[in-house]
Structures are given as structure tokens and as C-alpha cells.
Amino acid sequence: MRFPAIDIIIPVYNAYEDLQRCLDSVLRTTMPQHRIVMIDDCSTDSRIADYFEMLKNRADPRLYLFRNDINLGFVGTVNRGMALGQSDVVLLNSDTVVTSGWIEKLCSCAASDLHIGTITPFSNNAEICSFPNFCQDNSLPQGMSAEDVNRAIEAAAVPVYPDIPTGVGFCMFIRRQLLNKIGMFDADTFRLGYGEENDFCMRALAAGWRNVLCDDTFIQHVGKRSFSEKKDELVEQNMQRLLAKHPDYMQRVMAFIVADPIKPIRQLAQSFLSLTSADGDKPGILHIIHGRSGGTEQHTLDLINSKNGGCRHYLMVATDDVWQFKDANSGELVTYQFTRQPDQLWTDYLATLCASFRIHLCHVHHLAGCRQGLLEALPNLEIPFGFSVHDFFLACPTINLLDASGMYCGSETDISRCQGCLNAQSDFRGIDIAAWRAMHANFIERAAFVIAPSNMAAEMFSRYFLRNDIRIIRHGADFTATHINAPTSALLLPRDAYHNIGILGAIGPVKGARQLERLVARSRERKLPFRWVVVGYMDRQFQPYQSADTLLVVHGQYIPEQMEALLDHYRINLVVFPSAGPETFCYTLTEAWMAGRPVLVPPIGALYERVQETGAGWVMEDWRDIDVILDDVCRILQPENSADFIQKQKKARAVPITSVHDMAVETEAVYREILQHSDVKFAGPLPKTTLYSALQAALGVEAAERRRSLSIGERGLLWLAHLGLRLRYTAIGRWLYRIVPVRWQQILKQRLLA
Incomplete structure (x- = not known):
């Protein structure tokens, strides 16, 4: 596509090395139809005149070279350049480095909407258009050039061309029709420079034009070398002049900064940037989970956040057609939401997502959120997948093998008995258990690996699915017990002779919520000196609670690091x-042992296995009988058994705990083993329409946030800062300005006048 000619106006004042680098990049990336207008504003560095003379001798037809007879300042020089033709213009600072396709992408942006008046690209140093960090002067990523960053932004871009309150003058496209409509920069008011483009953009908005971000283009901006000595004084003076002309300017820009509506665009570009960095050569691992919190989520996040460095990790929460995709490889957690189109095959949906983020292997932690879609997609991928056993959902829809009682x-493995059991439970009545297991058997057969956190989990899983190569990798834990003498959120208990017995974690039916209720009721009936304290919460009691007789106490949510302090507090x-x-596996068992508490467990699952291995507790005689459990507790707490209790305490404290790092190392070794024998083939990347939908959804959320009114405190600070700036050189103005927090002063004074 051939675009109309553009006048690229480069005002020049000293900064010889910057100018050379800038012009080299412009000449390298600019097509013949565009004019490059360079105006020397009486530079004091004699090398500038020599450079212009050399350029004249080069006789490049794109170059138009001028020199002001007197120093006009930035604004006057730019206005002279804009008056030299009738084309659209791009104002370009001499301390920039442009990148491939920059002028064509600015033109494409302009062509997308005739109401676009000004366009600003992304840059490392461009205030509200800065990348990757908003409103900061960013260094280029280590080992990367401006072209590398530009390619990443291009790969991520749809583009969207979002509205911004003001353009940024380091590189700004201006439509000629807008210049004809509202005139040029206000040289009388802004003189040498600073604030003139903000004023121009406010006038453009008032005339019905748009200021937009060209979100598929990146241009490097070194800084403000030409005006460095005069900057502070110019900013002070011109801010007052700008506010005098546009009293609502500050509030417009501050609202934009607070909402940061273009954050989703920057985040997506950051993800693609990480793929082009040195880390991009590492294998990409996609962890797939359901949308519920708990041990599965904790384990997955531990793997992702282990900072082991061997892989790039991504997290996907798969819920029906809407998949939430999370990336923490660029330093901050970035979240996208992708939606499968009605006619899109599940395999294509997953394959294109994996291709876009260069996923080499999928690690499935749970299928519950999108079982049918994942079962269809995963076996047909051109990349391997593996599975971790966190529960028994694949064997039975009850998840934890609970019967009707x-x-x-x-x-139980007998199909007829299992079918009868499901039919007796209203939530699962009608599910064909034979088809259920057959479907999952095919899935497990195709899995490149299966990992279980305990021998018991592996043994039970293998009863339903024929895998004799299940890897045992125990879940890691890194939290350290911190002693807090009086946790402020803890409940107070009577000082009496009762034994306070702990129940840890989020207690639902499978964790024994109904069993606990029966234990409390039977303790009351038998008048046993037991008080049951839940350090956590129950499915019927989320908030802190204490029964009238204090026999049941629910602490509420806690953090693992506080476990020992809470156990001490509740005695x-x-x-x-x-x-x-x-x-x-059971994370709360690990927490109890790290706090030096022995445990009483049922003779089932990993609880039984881990106690048998360590000797750091007791096993119930009959875990189904409430009275027998209470008898077990009575026996353990008898004074004559105190020596055994102390011994169990010592063993609890001495239990070796796998670290998150060691768990991650073992897991990544499995990944590498699989990938050594895999020829990964990526499908095509995500269609632009899919990326566009994801960005639009995110931008819609941000736009709603942007529309929210500022808080009373924010409005008050804005009003004080505004008044202080307006009256900066009066006694009351200086006082008002001093009482405004420095951070707000910086935002208002430095960030908004690019």
C-alpha cells in the first residue's frame, strides 16, 4: 500500500551525536516520497553546520535543510517546518531512533479514522506512551535494540489505536486538516518549548479530533538533551500557561494516569517481548488448572514462581469457552482473557494459543473447568502434554471417591457398583461411569508423563488407569514459621483445663466438615474436656466464630507463615x-509438622502414608466411628502417654520438608526428558481477531475503571496542586505547592509535560 507523502520535521539544536544517530535511522527506514525537513535553530556546536554542509553535498532528494537566522526556540522552529508544505507532518526530536516501518504504521493509523488528529507511538521514554513501564524513562531491555522491541510490539499488536488525552512531542503525527482547522503551535505562549503539544492536543479535542496511540510502533527516545539546562524553568513557567488556557487539562491527564487504560496493550507486548529476549529460547510450559483455589492452585503457582530459570512458565485457567491466560515472565503478572469462537475447533483454539506464546509442553493439573474441550484438544496437539494427580476426578466425578454417605x-473399581453409587447421589445421577473412565483412560494413555505427590496417590490412581511409570514428586513448601506473640485477628479462649485440638485449613465435606460437626456434638454429649479449634474455615462457617460453650472455634483465613504463632495462641x-x-498430599499436614505438632490421621490416602513414613503422629483405629476417634484422642492425651507424645513432637519437628526449589528442579527434569524426545511443531499463531477480542475485553474493563470518579482525597490533592501551580510565584502558592506530596508534584509537573 502506498501512502501519501509526509513531511518529517526534525528541529535541531546541538546534540550532534544524537542527531547523527536519529537521521541515520530515518534515512534507513523512510520511503522516497516523504520529505525530511531539518531546521537548525542556530546551534552553538559548530559541528552541526558542518554536518548540514555534508548532507547538502550528499544530495539526497528526501532531505530539505534550513537554518534559522535567529534562535526561534523549539516551538517557532517546528511552526516554520509545518508551514513549508501542505502535507501531513510528523514532528520528530533529534534524540530519537526510529524503527522499521514506523512511518507506514503511523500512516495506517491515520487512515483508520479521519477524525484522528494526532498520533504518538510507544517509546522507552514518552510519559503516558512509555513502554514497558508507564510514565517512566525505561532503559532498553538488556541485549536488545530498539528494532527488537519494535518487532515484539508489532507481533503483539492488533492494533487498537486507543485514545489518549494528549500526544507526546518526541514523535507526533499531525494531520494537515487539523493544522488548517485550529492553527499551529502557540509560539507566543510557549516560546522555547514545553507544553506546546499538550496545548495543541487540548485544542484538537475541543475541535472534535482524536489523539491516539499507535500501539504497533516503538521508537527509541534518548531524552531531552537539547533543553536539559533550561528544562526545570521552562516546565514551571509553561505549566502555568498551559493551565491558564486549559483548566481541566490536569484532571484529564491525571484521570488517565490513575486508570491506565492502555495497560492491557503494554502487557501483551511485554509477553511477546519476553519471547524475543534471551529467555525466549527456554522451553515454554503451559500449566492448565480449574478456576478454584486450593492445593492444586498453590502447587501450580509454586512451580511458576519458583524462579528456577530453566523454563518459561504460563498459567491457564480453563473455564468453558473462556480461558484466562497468565504470564509472569516479564516480571509482573499479566493476565489475558481469550474466548473460543462458536465455530472454532478446541484443538485449533489451544494450538494457536500455544503457538503464539511458543508453548513446548502442556502440564495439566486439572480438567474440571473445561473437561470436554481439553479432552478433545490435548491429544490432538502437535506438542506433548502431561498430567499431575491432585485428586481422583478422572476416576470418579465425585472427585474424592465419596459414596452416598x-x-x-x-x-471401588467395579463398574456396576460405581454406577449404583453415582445414581444414589443427585449431583452425579445419570453419569455413565464406564464412558467417563474410558474417555479419561484414552487421555492418560496419550500423556507424556504422569506425576503424583505421594506413593499412595500413585497407587490409587493406577487402580483405574494403566500407568506403571508414574513419577513421585512431593509438593514443596518454602514458608517459614514466624512467631507472633498476639495475632491481632485471633479469638480469645477461656483459660481452663480443656484440651484445644486443632483442625487446619479449608474444611469442606472431603476434609471432614461433617465429621468435625459430629466430633463436636459427641464431645459435648460425653462431656469430654475437648475444644475443637479450626485454624482456617468451614464450608458452613467462613468467618471467625465461637460457639456459646466455646467447644467449636473457627479462626478464619490465615497465612501459612503464621501457623505456629496461631497454634501457640490457641494452645x-x-x-x-x-x-x-x-x-x-495435604499441605496442612506439612504446616502442622513445621510447627512441631504431631497429628492424628485416618488410615487412608497420603495422610496415612506420610505418618507411617515419619512416625510423627498416630493413625485412627476406626476413622468412620466418631466415638472411636474420641477414644483415640483421650488415649493420646493421657498423662501416662506424655513420653510418647513428646517423642512424636520431636519427630514432627524433624520431618524433612521438600523445598519448592527442589520440587521445581525435579519437575523441570521431567519436562526436559520429554522434550528431548519430542519434535515440537507449532501451529499458526492466534488470529488477530482473537487478540483483538482479548484486548477489547481488557480495554473495556479499563475504560470502566477510567470512568470512575476520582476519590475525594484525589480531587483535593488535584485542586491544591492546580492552585499551587497557578499561583506558583506567590507566597500562598509556594505554601500550597509544598503541602502537596512529592509524588503528585512529579506526576503533575514532570510527567504531564512531555
């Missing part, structure tokens, strides 16, 4: 796990 079925020496179904 709410208790563990004993890992808990014994922790009981009343689980109704088998655990595959």
Missing part, C-alpha cells in the same frame, strides 16, 4: 485430620 468408598498441641476421603 459422604465417606470414602475404598477405591493447640495436637492436630486432628477428620478427612472423609483420601488426600493425595
Whole structure:
């Protein structure tokens, strides 16, 4: 596509080395139909005149060289350049480095909407158009050039061309029709420079034009070398002049900064930038989970955040047609939302997403959020996938093998008995268990690896699915116990002779919520000196709670680092796990042991296995019988058994805990082993329409946030700052300005006058 001629206006004042670098980049990337208008504003560096003479001798037809007879300042020089023709113009600072396709992309942006008046690209140093960090002077990523960053932004771009309140003068496209409509820069008001483009953009908005970001273009901006000595004085004076002309300017720009509506665009570009950096050569791992919190999510996040450095990790929460994709490889967590189109095949949906982010392997932690779609997509991918056993959902839709009574079925495998069990439960009635297991057997057969966190979990899983190569990698934990003498959120308990017995974590049916209720009721009936304290919450009691007789206490949510302090506060020496179904690992058991508390567990699942291995607790005689469990507790707490109790405490404290780092190292070793024997083939990347939908959804959320009114405090600070700036050189103005926080002064004074 051939675009109309553009006048590229480069005002020049000293900065010889910057100018050379800038012009070299412009000449390298600019087509013959465009004019490059360079105006020397009486530079004091004699090398500038020599350079212009050399350029004249080069006789490049694109170059138009001028020199002011007197120093006009930036604004006057730019106006002279804009008056030399009738084409659209691009104002370009001499301390920039342009990149491939820059002028064509600015023209494409202009052609997308005739109401666009000004266009500003991304840059490392461009205030509200800065990348990757908003309103900051960013260095280029280590080992990367401006072209590298530009390619990443191009790859990520749809583009969207979002509105911005003001252009930034380091590189700004201006439509000629807009110049004809509202005139040029206000040289009488802004003189040498600073604030003139902000004034121009405010006038453009008032006349019905748009100021937009060209979000598929990146141009390097070294800084403000030409005016460095005069900058502070010019900013002070011209801010007052700008506010005098446009009293709402500050509030417009501050609202934009607070909302940061273009953040999703920057984030997507950051993800693509990480793929072009040195880390881009690392294998990409996509972790797939459901949308519920708990141990599965904790384990997955531990792997992603382990900072092991061997892989790039991504997280996908798959829920029906809407998949939330999270990337933390660029330093901050970036979240996208992708939606499958009605006619899009599941395999294509997943394959294109994997191709866009160069995913080499999928690690499935759960299928529950999008079971049918993932079962269709994963076996047909051109990249390998593996599976971690976090529960028994693939064997039974009850997830934890609970029967109609709410208790563990004993890992029943007989199809007829299992079908009868499901039919007896309203939530699962009608599910064909034979088809269920057959579908998942095909999925597991095709998996490149299967990982389980305990031998018991692997053994139980293999009863339903024929895999004799399940890897055992225990879940890691890195939190350290911190002693807090009086946690402010803890409840107060009576000082009495009762034994306070701990129950840890989020207690739902499988964790024994109904069992616990029966234990409390039976303790009350038998008048046992037991108080049951839940350090966590229950499915029927989320908030802190204490029964009238204090026999049941619910602390509420906690953080693992506070566990030992909370157990000390509640005077808990014994922790009981009343689980109704088998655990595959159990993080709260690790927390209890790290706090030096022995445990009483049922003879099922990983709880039984881990206690048997370590000796750091006891196993229930009959975990289904409430009275027998209470008898077990009575026996453990008898004074004559205190020596055994102390020994179990010592063993609990001495239990070796796998670190997150070691867990991640073991897991990544599995990845590398699989990838050594895999010929990964990427599909085509995400269609631009899919990226556009994801960005539009994100931008819609940000736009709603942008529309929110500022808080009373924010409005007050803005009013004070505004008044202080207006009256800067009066006594009251100086006082008002001093009481405004420095951060707000910087935002208002430095960031908004690019």
C-alpha cells in the first residue's frame, strides 16, 4: 500500500551525536516520497553546520535543510517546518531512533479514522506512551535494540489505536486538516518549548479530533538533551500557561494516569517481548488448572514462581469457552482473557494459543473447568502434554471417591457398583461411569508423563488407569514459621483445663466438615474436656466464630507463615485430620509438622502414608466411628502417654520438608526428558481477531475503571496542586505547592509535560 507523502520535521539544536544517530535511522527506514525537513535553530556546536554542509553535498532528494537566522526556540522552529508544505507532518526530536516501518504504521493509523488528529507511538521514554513501564524513562531491555522491541510490539499488536488525552512531542503525527482547522503551535505562549503539544492536543479535542496511540510502533527516545539546562524553568513557567488556557487539562491527564487504560496493550507486548529476549529460547510450559483455589492452585503457582530459570512458565485457567491466560515472565503478572469462537475447533483454539506464546509442553493439573474441550484438544496437539494427580476426578466425578454417605468408598473399581453409587447421589445421577473412565483412560494413555505427590496417590490412581511409570514428586513448601506473640485477628479462649485440638485449613465435606460437626456434638454429649479449634474455615462457617460453650472455634483465613504463632495462641498441641476421603498430599499436614505438632490421621490416602513414613503422629483405629476417634484422642492425651507424645513432637519437628526449589528442579527434569524426545511443531499463531477480542475485553474493563470518579482525597490533592501551580510565584502558592506530596508534584509537573 502506498501512502501519501509526509513531511518529517526534525528541529535541531546541538546534540550532534544524537542527531547523527536519529537521521541515520530515518534515512534507513523512510520511503522516497516523504520529505525530511531539518531546521537548525542556530546551534552553538559548530559541528552541526558542518554536518548540514555534508548532507547538502550528499544530495539526497528526501532531505530539505534550513537554518534559522535567529534562535526561534523549539516551538517557532517546528511552526516554520509545518508551514513549508501542505502535507501531513510528523514532528520528530533529534534524540530519537526510529524503527522499521514506523512511518507506514503511523500512516495506517491515520487512515483508520479521519477524525484522528494526532498520533504518538510507544517509546522507552514518552510519559503516558512509555513502554514497558508507564510514565517512566525505561532503559532498553538488556541485549536488545530498539528494532527488537519494535518487532515484539508489532507481533503483539492488533492494533487498537486507543485514545489518549494528549500526544507526546518526541514523535507526533499531525494531520494537515487539523493544522488548517485550529492553527499551529502557540509560539507566543510557549516560546522555547514545553507544553506546546499538550496545548495543541487540548485544542484538537475541543475541535472534535482524536489523539491516539499507535500501539504497533516503538521508537527509541534518548531524552531531552537539547533543553536539559533550561528544562526545570521552562516546565514551571509553561505549566502555568498551559493551565491558564486549559483548566481541566490536569484532571484529564491525571484521570488517565490513575486508570491506565492502555495497560492491557503494554502487557501483551511485554509477553511477546519476553519471547524475543534471551529467555525466549527456554522451553515454554503451559500449566492448565480449574478456576478454584486450593492445593492444586498453590502447587501450580509454586512451580511458576519458583524462579528456577530453566523454563518459561504460563498459567491457564480453563473455564468453558473462556480461558484466562497468565504470564509472569516479564516480571509482573499479566493476565489475558481469550474466548473460543462458536465455530472454532478446541484443538485449533489451544494450538494457536500455544503457538503464539511458543508453548513446548502442556502440564495439566486439572480438567474440571473445561473437561470436554481439553479432552478433545490435548491429544490432538502437535506438542506433548502431561498430567499431575491432585485428586481422583478422572476416576470418579465425585472427585474424592465419596459414596452416598459422604465417606470414602475404598477405591471401588467395579463398574456396576460405581454406577449404583453415582445414581444414589443427585449431583452425579445419570453419569455413565464406564464412558467417563474410558474417555479419561484414552487421555492418560496419550500423556507424556504422569506425576503424583505421594506413593499412595500413585497407587490409587493406577487402580483405574494403566500407568506403571508414574513419577513421585512431593509438593514443596518454602514458608517459614514466624512467631507472633498476639495475632491481632485471633479469638480469645477461656483459660481452663480443656484440651484445644486443632483442625487446619479449608474444611469442606472431603476434609471432614461433617465429621468435625459430629466430633463436636459427641464431645459435648460425653462431656469430654475437648475444644475443637479450626485454624482456617468451614464450608458452613467462613468467618471467625465461637460457639456459646466455646467447644467449636473457627479462626478464619490465615497465612501459612503464621501457623505456629496461631497454634501457640490457641494452645493447640495436637492436630486432628477428620478427612472423609483420601488426600493425595495435604499441605496442612506439612504446616502442622513445621510447627512441631504431631497429628492424628485416618488410615487412608497420603495422610496415612506420610505418618507411617515419619512416625510423627498416630493413625485412627476406626476413622468412620466418631466415638472411636474420641477414644483415640483421650488415649493420646493421657498423662501416662506424655513420653510418647513428646517423642512424636520431636519427630514432627524433624520431618524433612521438600523445598519448592527442589520440587521445581525435579519437575523441570521431567519436562526436559520429554522434550528431548519430542519434535515440537507449532501451529499458526492466534488470529488477530482473537487478540483483538482479548484486548477489547481488557480495554473495556479499563475504560470502566477510567470512568470512575476520582476519590475525594484525589480531587483535593488535584485542586491544591492546580492552585499551587497557578499561583506558583506567590507566597500562598509556594505554601500550597509544598503541602502537596512529592509524588503528585512529579506526576503533575514532570510527567504531564512531555
